[in-house]
Amino acid sequence: MAARRDFTRESLAAGVRAGDRRALARAITLVENSDPLAYEVVRDLYPETGSAYVVGVTGPPGVGKSSLISTLVRHVREQNRSVGVITVDPSSPFSQGALLGDRIRLADHFLDPEVFIRSMGSRGHLGGLAEASLQAMLVLDAAGKELVFLETVGTGQGEVEVIGIADTVVLVLMPGSGDSIQALKAGIMEIPDVIAAKTMLNEVRSVLSLDKERAWKPPIVLTEALSGENVPELWEKVEQHRAFLEGEGLLEQRRRENLAGEVFAVASARAKAHLERAVGDDPELRRLLGEVQSRKLDPLSAVREIMDKVFKVSGA
Amino acid sequence: MAARRDFTRESLAAGVRAGDRRALARAITLVENSDPLAYEVVRDLYPETGSAYVVGVTGPPGVGKSSLISTLVRHVREQNRSVGVITVDPSSPFSQGALLGDRIRLADHFLDPEVFIRSMGSRGHLGGLAEASLQAMLVLDAAGKELVFLETVGTGQGEVEVIGIADTVVLVLMPGSGDSIQALKAGIMEIPDVIAAKTMLNEVRSVLSLDKERAWKPPIVLTEALSGENVPELWEKVEQHRAFLEGEGLLEQRRRENLAGEVFAVASARAKAHLERAVGDDPELRRLLGEVQSRKLDPLSAVREIMDKVFKVSGA
Numbered sequence: 001m002a003a004r005r006d007f008t009r010e011s012l013a014a015g016v017r018a019g020d021r022r023a024l025a026r027a028i029t030l031v032e033n034s035d036p037l038a039y040e041v042v043r044d045l046y047p048e049t050g051s052a053y054v055v056g057v058t059g060p061p062g063v064g065k066s067s068l069i070s071t072l073v074r075h076v077r078e079q080n081r082s083v084g085v086i087t088v089d090p091s092s093p094f095s096q097g098a099l100l101g102d103r104i105r106l107a108d109h110f111l112d113p114e115v116f117i118r119s120m121g122s123r124g125h126l127g128g129l130a131e132a133s134l135q136a137m138l139v140l141d142a143a144g145k146e147l148v149f150l151e152t153v154g155t156g157q158g159e160v161e162v163i164g165i166a167d168t169v170v171l172v173l174m175p176g177s178g179d180s181i182q183a184l185k186a187g188i189m190e191i192p193d194v195i196a197a198k199t200m201l202n203e204v205r206s207v208l209s210l211d212k213e214r215a216w217k218p219p220i221v222l223t224e225a226l227s228g229e230n231v232p233e234l235w236e237k238v239e240q241h242r243a244f245l246e247g248e249g250l251l252e253q254r255r256r257e258n259l260a261g262e263v264f265a266v267a268s269a270r271a272k273a274h275l276e277r278a279v280g281d282d283p284e285l286r287r288l289l290g291e292v293q294s295r296k297l298d299p300l301s302a303v304r305e306i307m308d309k310v311f312k313v314s315g316a
Numbered sequence: 317m318a319a320r321r322d323f324t325r326e327s328l329a330a331g332v333r334a335g336d337r338r339a340l341a342r343a344i345t346l347v348e349n350s351d352p353l354a355y356e357v358v359r360d361l362y363p364e365t366g367s368a369y370v371v372g373v374t375g376p377p378g379v380g381k382s383s384l385i386s387t388l389v390r391h392v393r394e395q396n397r398s399v400g401v402i403t404v405d406p407s408s409p410f411s412q413g414a415l416l417g418d419r420i421r422l423a424d425h426f427l428d429p430e431v432f433i434r435s436m437g438s439r440g441h442l443g444g445l446a447e448a449s450l451q452a453m454l455v456l457d458a459a460g461k462e463l464v465f466l467e468t469v470g471t472g473q474g475e476v477e478v479i480g481i482a483d484t485v486v487l488v489l490m491p492g493s494g495d496s497i498q499a500l501k502a503g504i505m506e507i508p509d510v511i512a513a514k515t516m517l518n519e520v521r522s523v524l525s526l527d528k529e530r531a532w533k534p535p536i537v538l539t540e541a542l543s544g545e546n547v548p549e550l551w552e553k554v555e556q557h558r559a560f561l562e563g564e565g566l567l568e569q570r571r572r573e574n575l576a577g578e579v580f581a582v583a584s585a586r587a588k589a590h591l592e593r594a595v596g597d598d599p600e601l602r603r604l605l606g607e608v609q610s611r612k613l614d615p616l617s618a619v620r621e622i623m624d625k626v627f628k629v630s631g632a
Contacts, residue, residue, distance in 0.1 A: 039616055046614035061499060134615060153499070183377060183469070256609040263608060264595075267619045268588035274629055275583055292579060293572040298362035299450060300355055303583045311627040313590055 009037060013044045019082070019143045021116065028118050031135040042135050045142035050255075052084070052141035055238055056150045056166025058192065063174045068196060069149045071228040073109055075235050076147055084140030085109075085117040087151035088129050088162050116140060128269030130161035134262050137165060161265035163190075165258050167251065168241045170234070172223075173197040173204065181207065194237045196223040216244050271311070278310040285309060325353060329360045335398070335459045337432065344434050347451040358451050361458035366571075368400070368457035371554055372466045372482025374508065379490045384512060385465045387544040389425055391551050392463055400456030401425075401433040403467035404445050404478050432456060444585030446477035450578050453481060477581035479506075481574050483567065484557045486550070488539075489513040489520065497523065510553045512539040532560050587627070594626040601625060 007015065007026055015023025030038035055072075057065050066087065073083050109115040120132050133150065140148050152162045163169055171192035173180055183189040184207045195204060197220055208218055221234040245251035279285040288305055291297035307313045323331065323342055331339025346354035371388075373381050382403065389399050425431040436448050449466065456464050468478045479485055487508035489496055499505040500523045511520060513536055524534055537550040561567035595601040604621055607613035623629045 043614045043617055047611050050611055131616070131619075138614075259608050259615060260605050263605060263615050263618050263622070264588070264592060266615065267591055267622050268584065270619060270623060271587040271591065271627060271629075272580070272584035274623075274627075275587065276580060279580075289576050289579060292575050295363050295366055298359045298454070299575060299579050299582065300447070301359055302579050303447075303586060306579070306583055307586060307590075311587060311590075311629065313587075313627065 007037075009040050009044070012037065013041045016041065016045060016139055016143050017048070019145075021113065024116055024139060024143055025118075027139045028136045031139065032120060032132055034131075038135060042138050042142075046138060049138050049141040052137070052145050052148045053168075053242060054137060054148045054150060054166045056152065056163040056169040057172060058152055058163050058169060059172035060174075060180050061153050063172050063180075065151050065172050068170075068172055068223065068231070068234075069151055070109065071231045072149065072235060073115060074228075075231055077109075077112065077115065080114075081146045082114040082144060083116070084137075084143070084145035084148040085115070085151065086133055086136050086140070086148065087117075087119040088133050116143070116145065128161070128266065128273075130164070130262060130265040130269060133162045134165055134266065161262070161269075164261045164265065167245065167254065167258075168193045168238050170194045170196055170238065191218060193218055193241045194234065195220040196234050198222065198224060215248070216241065275306065275310055279306065282309075323353075325356050325360070328353065329357050332357065332361060332455055332459050333364070335461075337429065340432055340455060340459055341434075343455045344452045347455065348436060348448055350447075354451065358454050358458075362454060365454050365457040368453070368461050368464045369484075369558060370453060370464045370466060370482045372468065372479040372485040373488060374468055374479050374485060375488030376490075376496050377469050379488050379496075381467050381488050384486075384488055384539065384547070384550075385467055386425065387547045388465065388551060389431060390544075391547055393425075393428065393430065396430075397462045398430040398460060399425075399432070400453075400459070400461035400464040401431070401467065402449055402452050402456070402464065403433075403435040404449050432459070432461065444477070444582065444589075446480070446578060446581040446585060449478045450481055450582065477578070477585075480577045480581065483561065483570065483574075484509045484554050486510045486512055486554065507534060509534055509557045510550065511536040512550050514538065514540060531564070532557065591622065591626055595622065598625075 007023065012023055012027055012030075016027050027038060027041055031042070057069055057072075059065050069085060069087075073085065076083060109117060118136060120129065120136060133152075137148055137150065150162065150166055169190070169192040171180070171184075171189075171194070173195060174197070180189065181203045184191070184204065191208065191214070193216065195218055197204065199222065204220060208220075219237045219240075221230055221237055223230045223234050242251070245254060279289060285306055288297065288302045292299050292302045323339065328339055328343055328346075332343050343354060343357055347358070373385055373388075375381050385401060385403075389401065392399060425433060434452060436445065436452060449468075453464055453466065466478065466482055485506070485508040487496070487500075487505075487510070489511060490513070496505065497519045500507070500520065507524065507530070509532065511534055513520065515538065520536060524536075535553045535556075537546055537553055539546045539550050558567070561570060595605065601622055604613065604618045608615050608618045
C-alpha cells in the first residue's frame with residue numbers, strides 16, 4: 001500500500017499542530033509503517049509535547065477496558081476536554097468486532113471531532129509496539145489532546161513497555177479474572193495506580209496492603225463499565241492521582257523515568273530486529289545457528305559470536 | 317557470596333555427566349550467577365545433549381502447575397525414568413512457601429536421587445531467564461535426565477522465551493482462569509500441545525477449533541492436580557504428542573526452531589543488558605537521555621544515537 005505523499009514534513013506537522021483529523025490519521029499511519037517522514041514530524045513536534053496527560057488502561061483481554069474507556073471519554077467530554085485513544089489490545093472492540101452495545105457507544109465518539117481513536121496493529125514496527133504507541137501518543141499530545149487513553153492487556157513484556165509511558169495506570173478487573181490477581185500477587189504485574197473492579201476484591205486489597213511503603217495507596221473503585229456506574233468516581237480517583245503526582249513534584253520525576261524506560265525499550269526492540277535481520281542476511285551467522293542445531297556449537301557461544309559480529313560487542 | 321572453587325571445569329563436567337547431585341547443584345548455581353565456569357562446562361557438555369525430552373508446563377500463577385508436575389513426576393518415576401524439574405515461576409511452591417499438601421508431595425521427590433528439582437531466581441541473569449533456564453536444562457540433559465519439566469507462567473515475553481525450548485507444552489487451566497482463555501482467544505498466548513483443565517471448557521474448545529490447520533489437535537484432559545486424578549491420562553497425551561512429533565519427523569524440526577528462537581532471545585536480552593550498562597557508564601549517553609527528558613531531543617533520535625554509539629549500528 002503506497003502512502004499518498006500529499007503531506008510534506010512541514011504541512012503534516014502543521015496539520016497535527018492544528019489538530020486536523022486527516023493529518024493526525026496520516027501521521028499515525030506513517031508511525032505504524034515506521035516511515036521516515038513520521039520520524040521527522042515527531043522530531044519536529046517533540047519540543048511542543050508534554051501537555052497531554054496519559055492514562056493507561058490495562059487488564060486481561062475481554063474484561064471491558066474498551067467499554068470503560070468509552071464511558072470515561074464521554075465523562076471527560078462533558079468537561080469539554082479533548083481526547084485521544086490509542087489501543088494496542090488485539091482483542092479490543094476498538095480494533096475489531098465489537099458487541100452491538102460497544103459499537104454504538106464507540107460510534108458516538110467516532111463522530112465527535114474532539115475525540116481521536118486509533119488502534120495500533122501489533123506487528124511490523126521496527127522498534128516494537130512501545131515505539132509505535134509512544135510515537136502515536138506524541139502525535140496526539142502535539143495535536144493538543146488534553147487526555148490520551150492508552151489501552152493494553154496487562155501482561156507480556158511488550159505490553160508492560162507500552163503502558164510504561166502512562167502518567168496514571170488504571171487496572172480493570174472482573175470477578176473471575178483470577179489470573180490478574182495472581183499475577184499481581186506474584187509480582188508479575190506492576191501495582192497499578194487505580195483499580196476498577198466489579199466487586200470488592202479482598203484478594204486485591206490484600207495484595208495492595210503488602211506494599212505499605214507506597215505514599216499513594218491505589219484505590220479500588222467499584223465500576224460497571226457497560227452501565228457506566230461509578231465512572232465519574234473512577235475518573236475522580238484518576239484526577240486525585242494526578243493531583244498527588246503534581247503536588248509532590250512526582251509527575252516530572254515519573255515522566256523522566258518513563259521516558260528513559262521507553263528509550264531502552266525501543267532501543268532493545270530495535271537491537272532484536274536488527275539481530276534477526278543480520279542473521280537472516282549473513283551466511284556465516286546462519287552457519288553458526290546451524291551448528292547450534294546440530295549440537296556442534298553451544299547456544300551461548302553462538303550468541304557471543306553473533307553479538308561480536310553484529311554489534312561489535314565482545315563478552316557481553 | 318563467593319563460590320567455592322572446589323570443582324574444576326573438568327571435574328564439574330564429569331560430575332554432571334555422572335549425574336552427581338552436588339555437581340548438578342553447583343553447575344546450576346554457576347549458571348544462575350552467569351559464571352564463566354558454567355559457560356565453559358555447558359559448552360563442553362553440549363555435544364552430548366539432546367536426549368532429554370522437555371515438557372513445558374505453563375499456566376497462570378496459582379493454578380496448580382507445581383502440584384501437577386509433582387504428580388506427573390511420581391507417575392513417570394513409577395516407570396523408572398529419571399527426572400529434572402526447573403521452575404521459573406516466582407509464585408511456585410517449588411520456589412517458596414507451599415501449601416502443606418504441596419510441601420509433603422514435593423518433599424517425596426527431594427529425597428529421590430533420580431529427581432533433581434531447581435527453581436531459578438528471576439533476576440540477575442545476563443541473558444535473562446531464557447538464558448538461565450536454557451543452560452540449566454542443558455545441564456540436566458547432559459546429566460542423563462530423561463525428562464525435564466519446565467514450569468513457568470504463561471504470559472510475558474520472558475516466559476514465552478523460557479517455554480520456547482519445550483518439546484511439548486502443557487497448559488494448565490482452572491475454572492475461573494478466564495484471563496488465560498481470553499489470552500488464548502486474543503492470540504496473546506501460544507496454542508499449547510496439551511491442556512490440563514479441571515472442567516470441560518467449551519470456551520477453550522472453541523478457541524482450539526479456530527486453528528483447524530494444525531495436524532496435531534491439542535487434547536484437553538480433565539485433570540485434578542491435587543488428587544492426581546487423570547494424571548496418567550494426561551501423561552499419555554504428552555507421550556502421544558511426542559510420538560506424533562517423532563513419527564512425522566517434526567521433533568528435529570521443532571528443536572531446530574526452538575534453538576534458533578532461544579539464541580535470538582538470549583542475544584536480545586544481552587543486547588538490552590549491554591545497552592543499559594553502556595548508557596549508565598557513559599556521560600554522553602546519559603546526556604542524550606537528559607535531553608529527551610527535557611523535551612529537547614525526541615526519543616527516537618536518542619535511540620538512533622545510542623544504537624549508533626553502543627552497537628555501531630546506523631539507521632536500525
